[in-house]
Amino acid sequence: MVSIEDVAKEAGVSIATVSRVLNGSGYVSEETELKVLQAMKKLGYRPSLTARALAKKKAFNVGLLISTRIFELLSTELGEFYRIMISAIENSAEIYRLDVRILNFETEEIPKMDGYIIVGSDMEKEQIESLAKSSKVVLLDHYIEGLRVDSIVSDGYDGVYFVTELAISSGFNTIAHLHGPLKYFGFRDRYNGYIAAMTKYGRLPITMEYDELHEDVETALRKLFRDRKPDLIICSNDVIALQTLKKLQEWGVRIPEDVSVVGFDDIPSAAKNNLSTLRVQKSEMGLNAVKRLFELLNHQSTHPYKQCVYATYVKRGSSLV
Amino acid sequence: MVSIEDVAKEAGVSIATVSRVLNGSGYVSEETELKVLQAMKKLGYRPSLTARALAKKKAFNVGLLISTRIFELLSTELGEFYRIMISAIENSAEIYRLDVRILNFETEEIPKMDGYIIVGSDMEKEQIESLAKSSKVVLLDHYIEGLRVDSIVSDGYDGVYFVTELAISSGFNTIAHLHGPLKYFGFRDRYNGYIAAMTKYGRLPITMEYDELHEDVETALRKLFRDRKPDLIICSNDVIALQTLKKLQEWGVRIPEDVSVVGFDDIPSAAKNNLSTLRVQKSEMGLNAVKRLFELLNHQSTHPYKQCVYATYVKRGSSLV
DNA sequence: GTAGTGTATGTAAGCGTTTACCTATAAATA
DNA sequence: TATTTATAGGTAAACGCTTACATACACTAC
Numbered sequence A, B: 001m002v003s004i005e006d007v008a009k010e011a012g013v014s015i016a017t018v019s020r021v022l023n024g025s026g027y028v029s030e031e032t033e034l035k036v037l038q039a040m041k042k043l044g045y046r047p048s049l050t051a052r053a054l055a056k057k058k059a060f061n062v063g064l065l066i067s068t069r070i071f072e073l074l075s076t077e078l079g080e081f082y083r084i085m086i087s088a089i090e091n092s093a094e095i096y097r098l099d100v101r102i103l104n105f106e107t108e109e110i111p112k113m114d115g116y117i118i119v120g121s122d123m124e125k126e127q128i129e130s131l132a133k134s135s136k137v138v139l140l141d142h143y144i145e146g147l148r149v150d151s152i153v154s155d156g157y158d159g160v161y162f163v164t165e166l167a168i169s170s171g172f173n174t175i176a177h178l179h180g181p182l183k184y185f186g187f188r189d190r191y192n193g194y195i196a197a198m199t200k201y202g203r204l205p206i207t208m209e210y211d212e213l214h215e216d217v218e219t220a221l222r223k224l225f226r227d228r229k230p231d232l233i234i235c236s237n238d239v240i241a242l243q244t245l246k247k248l249q250e251w252g253v254r255i256p257e258d259v260s261v262v263g264f265d266d267i268p269s270a271a272k273n274n275l276s277t278l279r280v281q282k283s284e285m286g287l288n289a290v291k292r293l294f295e296l297l298n299h300q301s302t303h304p305y306k307q308c309v310y311a312t313y314v315k316r317g318s319s320l321v
Numbered sequence C: 001g002t003a004g005t006g007t008a009t010g011t012a013a014g015c016g017t018t019t020a021c022c023t024a025t026a027a028a029t030a
Numbered sequence D: 001t002a003t004t005t006a007t008a009g010g011t012a013a014a015c016g017c018t019t020a021c022a023t024a025c026a027c028t029a030c
Helices: A004-011 A015-023 A032-045 A049-055 A067-074 A077-095 A125-134 A158-169 A185-198 A219-228 A238-250 A268-272 A281-297 B004-011 B015-022 B030-042 B049-054 B068-074 B078-094 B123-134 B156-169 B185-200 B216-225 B238-250 B267-271 B282-297
Strands: A062-064 A098-104 A114-119 A136-140 A153-154 A175-179 A205-208 A232-235 A260-265 A276-279 A307-309 A312-314 B060-066 B098-104 B115-119 B136-140 B151-155 B174-178 B208-209 B232-235 B258-266 B276-279 B305-310 B313-314
Touching: A004 A015, A004 A032, A004 A067, A004 B151, A004 B232, A015 A032, A032 B004, A049 B049, A062 A067, A062 A185, A062 A281, A062 A307, A067 A077, A077 A098, A077 A114, A077 A268, A077 A281, A077 B098, A098 B156, A114 A125, A114 A281, A153 A158, A153 A276, A153 B049, A158 A175, A158 A232, A158 A260, A158 A276, A158 A307, A158 A312, A175 A185, A175 A238, A175 B305, A185 A205, A205 B030, A205 B136, A219 A238, A238 A268, A268 B030, B004 B015, B004 B030, B004 B276, B015 B030, B060 B078, B060 B282, B078 B098, B078 B115, B078 B238, B078 B267, B078 B282, B098 B282, B115 B123, B115 B282, B123 B136, B136 B216, B136 B282, B151 B156, B151 B282, B156 B174, B156 B185, B156 B232, B156 B267, B156 B276, B156 B305, B156 B313, B174 B185, B174 B216, B174 B238, B185 B208, B216 B238, B232 B238, B238 B258
Parallel strands: A062 A098, A062 A114, A114 A136, A136 A153, A153 A307, A175 A205, A175 A232, A232 A260, A260 A276, B060 B098, B060 B115, B115 B136, B136 B151, B151 B305, B174 B208, B174 B232, B232 B258, B258 B276
Antiparallel strands: A276 A312, A307 B305, B276 B313
């Protein structure tokens, strides 16, 4: 590996000078700059990002932007999902010398900071867009189509594909998917994974949409059971799965002997109710958000991407698969 | 930030000893180890990955696994796609101290190396799976559903969503999607992006599947034009788009006045034929593959993910959008 | 008793950068 | 002419870690 020292030697200057032209800091004569530039090119020099990161003391400050909804959730049992993510962020931020400040973007003026991590899907597209224009931004557990902002999400497509395929190869016959409104990316993503797996193995998809916040699960389930009783219901998330579980038990259906039920997210009540589920890697995602933001903050200019962290299947008592 | 030195001081030992318990290397008495562990916990110590990476000289060797098909492509004009990716890999590998060796996995025995980057989609699922079991593996420009191997792909969903949305907001009325076989993930991904955007804006999707390698584009286009003539055709890839372009011109259709055509990939002939397209960020993806493999090779154990690099829209003469 | 061996720990030299601080000119100002 | 000031570039100390090497002690083997 060619180092800054090699370049300095080649150009006949000190490493400080090379560093200066590298960073555009301090005084360097045009003549010297040219010599250095040529030496770099000649040797094919590429600065070590690692060394640079280590040497720079620069402590960035980053805002952790959270909505009122999530803020309030945080102090309840349901907030565990975000609590885990946020504490992962705070822990890993230290490694990268990031000063994290938690902010409610709905009630407070957003102060100018080096970068932002936006948690969850409550911020408007326009606000994200304008924030991303002037700062480094990473979306955590959120993604907006066509916006091209760095995002970290759980891979719903792959997760649901995985259990569906697993179920098929374990001999399940009638695999249904009970999903939330497809206008939401997350639900659609999971839905697509289900469809892809079923299609791949020549199975007929059996799906039912239902809004877990405004509709009754009973109606949806009745419709779902009308033609053939499924032996496995894969639900869009744990809330839907738990409602399903409860209703089926009311009906006297044996779980998992008659019907297996699988959720998505792994919220705390999933474990309590013995629900098999696809676990969203919350702390891993938090850590990755920090890592990615750090990258952006340092050697900027890398092309943005969406990072889909694979979900992990957690088998519990609600399913035979 | 609490450093190894702080821990050493707290535990009353040297930093070398702390490093030893950190890495499980060399001799450390149980008693000392306990002291160190306690000091770490007390101070909330987290080792700096940056410093660690810098200090480790360890040069890993990695295999760049390529199929015969791609190997042969490499020396032709069509191979530019992979040539760019591969040279990006070779360049960035140096930064990370990776010794890259290019291998044809179909003709040569795969030698034992620290990690592998598998380029393209020609390797069998089973072989990838077994390779990933004993080594660190990154898939480049490939992704296998349900396998959960680290992958770098171009975000077809987002890319096609982006142009579709752009076209809708630019006043296009009849936007069609001419796509390759949906059994392939890449085509399906792009297709889903198109569907999502059209649905979002209440437009009726107009789609036509066609196998660019075995079927004739004329038939597909005739079917596509039967009901309403589209004013924009978004194609699954550049090859399809170029065939479309040619056929339309044969028919005397004016491009882009009558019909706009957009492709995907940005292969060299796209530029030559003035085709608007979604550019796959080849060198960025190559670089990211290296970076990700390096992460895996070092502080292993991070949870795998699929990285979807956003495509960039490149407007050329074939479209008004 | 002397040498050899296994165990335990410390010392210090890197790894490739950045940057505070210092020195040396030449030009500008008094 | 003497003093300031802007410009140019060098020196060396960090940054937090790993690791080769040195040291020290307690055994065992002859």
